[in-house]
Amino acid sequence: MPFDHIRPEDELPREVATGSRRLFDSRYLHLRVDDVRLPSGRESERHVLERTPSVVVIPVTEDDHVLLIRQYRYAAGRHFIELPAGMIDEGESVEEAATRELREETGHEPASLRILTSVYLSPGFTDEQSTLILGEGCHPVESRPDPDEPMHLARVPIAEIPNLLIPGDTHIIQAQAMLGLLWLLRLR
Secondary structure, eight states: OTTTTSOOGGGSOOOEEEEEEEEEEOSSEEEEEEEEEOTTSOEEEEEEEEEOOEEEEEEEETTSEEEEEEEEETTTTEEEEEOOEEEOOTTOOHHHHHHHHHHHHHSEEOSEEEEEEEEESOTTTBOOEEEEEEEEEEEEOOOOOOTTSOEEEEEEEGGGHHHHOOTTSOSOOOHHHHHHHHHHHHHO
């Protein structure tokens, strides 16, 4: 392991929670403020956004195309090229969520699914964890798109993906899509 020369995690200094209070609760997210004691002994606060786990699907069709979507994101005020993704519903497995999101957002289902990894998207302020799943053999199925979540679907040959990820001039700037496509290229 490349980190064998670094002290074990349980020996590293860390912040310790001394109190906590809720500021906001909604269906999809919760905000709390924790009082913490820093390694130096000083006191501070940490604002933590709690969020439901999510799934990101890297959908590869039977003829080696990747299904990408272009979607408007209100918080950023712009459209992004993304991979199908969404939150995992209560009682739903990662695979069930991946299949549901893929069907809802692309009108396709996978022949097989493979969990690649789980990542924390921005651990400085949120506990959101997203699981990347490779969906292979994706084929069209009957579906009903959500009229309030319009998306444009694009089929991109895997061979063209590197052209979307050129440093300094990338077309993909949404982190989950970039990470998923880089994983795909690593596997291929």
